[in-house]
Amino acid sequence: MIIYFLVFLLSFIFSFILTPFVRKFAFKINAIDIPKDERRIHKEPIPRIGGLAILISFIACIFIFSLFQKQIIGISVGAFIIFLGGFLDDLYSLTPKQKILFQIIAALILIAFDVSIKYITIPFDLNESLFIGKFGILLTIIWVVGVTNAMNLIDGLDGLAAGICFISSMFLFFISIISKRYTAIFLTLILAGSSLGFLPYNFNPASIFLGDCGAQLLGFLLSAISIQGAIKSVAFVIIVPILILALPIYDTLFAIIRRKINKRPISEADKGHIHHKLLDMGLSQKQAVLVMYFISFIFGIASVLVMILTPRKSLSVFIIIFSVSLAFAIEFGLLSKE
Template sequence: MKIYFLSFILAFAMSFVTTPLVKKLAFAIGAIDVPDDKRRIHTKPIPRLGGLAIFAGTMASLLLLLPKSHETIGIILGSLVIVLLGVLDDKYTLSAKVKLVGQIAAALILILSGIRIDWISNPFGSGVIYLKSWVAISLTLLWVVGVTNTINLIDGLDGLAAGIAFISSTSLFIISLLNGRYATAVISIAIAGASLGFLPYNFNPAKIFMGDTGAMFLGFLLSAISIQGAIKSATAIAIVVPVLVLGVPIFDTLFAIIRRILNKRPI
């Protein structure tokens, strides 16, 4: 258990220490959330880019504690694409199409590294159903892009997205341990530590927002480890439980979309 403790502490400390530095960087480059409509809860400009601290904490644990397997490298490279996309969006407000292209590119990196949904459990009996390659790739793309945007859409209240990421990653950590997926367990507990390290700055009233940088990064990483650590495992619980864990933000997203449609607001 020593490696998991180190992963958590390292990610927590790095995230906690770097968040004030990221706050200064956000002000310096103008990545600021300005309250310019009635939907904003805060009344003064708040820096974005807080996700950079979460990214730094998580990556510190991954780079120092995990062997450089194809899957690990795929997760790191995909995360870099997502974080770069998030930083640009926090600064310049990218279009939905540009973000979608970037998210698909990151998802394809995961797929090329071997992280994809190759099979599903048989709903009509025992065993599993192996998917054709094009089905596996399509399903993985939908899952990764969907979960990435799910966390992004729910990031509307102080501490909400980071709190959900902490709960989800802690649950996925336990599931990974039960199924012998130790690399996934290290990543999961690193996400938990980095999210917790950021939370003191993000509780109401927030001193900094994680921005799209953090929300998309957390969603991307949660989608990746839920595939790597659970859907490839051989037991039903490793498939069902992560879906239930991630189902909390998914249902919240659906309700958020419905509310915005009913109020004739942009999604």
């Protein structure tokens, strides 16, 4: 257990120390988020390539702890590709198709390094699993691209994406311990420490943003680690990581449905996300973020319950969570016409 603490502590220290230097570098290369429209919550220009500190911290810890397994190399290379695409987007504003291209390439790199979904276990049935062969390639790409974009979309308030990544990483850590996926244990701790080390600079009032490079990086790493840890080994394939990452996933799904209802392009930004609704209720940025942390924590607890309860009780937990989420979406207008 001491080694686990050291991994977490070192990644935290790296990220915490590196972030001020990344902030200065962002000013030098003019990687600044200037509030140009009403969708922006902040009012002052803020540097936005904070993901660089998290990437360096993540890679440095992999080298220090000699984590050179084939799958980890694939995750690291894919993470760099995702970061590069996000970095270029932060500087030059890529088109949606260009962003997706980087994400698909990163997902294909994971697959090439044997980080992919190979089996589907029937939800809430401990004994039945199905080898899905080439369909796993498509499912892996959908999962990676989906979670990567979900984290990017939810990054709308100071400290929101980084905090949710920390919470999700810690629950993936617990799930990986239960399922004895030791590689995933180390990766979740590195990601959790790196996210938490960045958070003091990103929490309201933020002095630096993750940027697309950072938000996409966090989403990619969460998706890849969940494949390597949770999806690959536990009984309730797909269900557990979906619950852990439910907040960004649901917010993204609601956004897609909402934009379809309003006949808008899926890639077009709006102010209908969960955090916008919380602000409309009169909550401050800090209060809205803390509420979303709490919701993410509840989803994480649900994922653990699904892991440890009997299939019937696990199904009950999932139905309750799904029903409450849908009722919440309808009540707060996440699916309504404008």
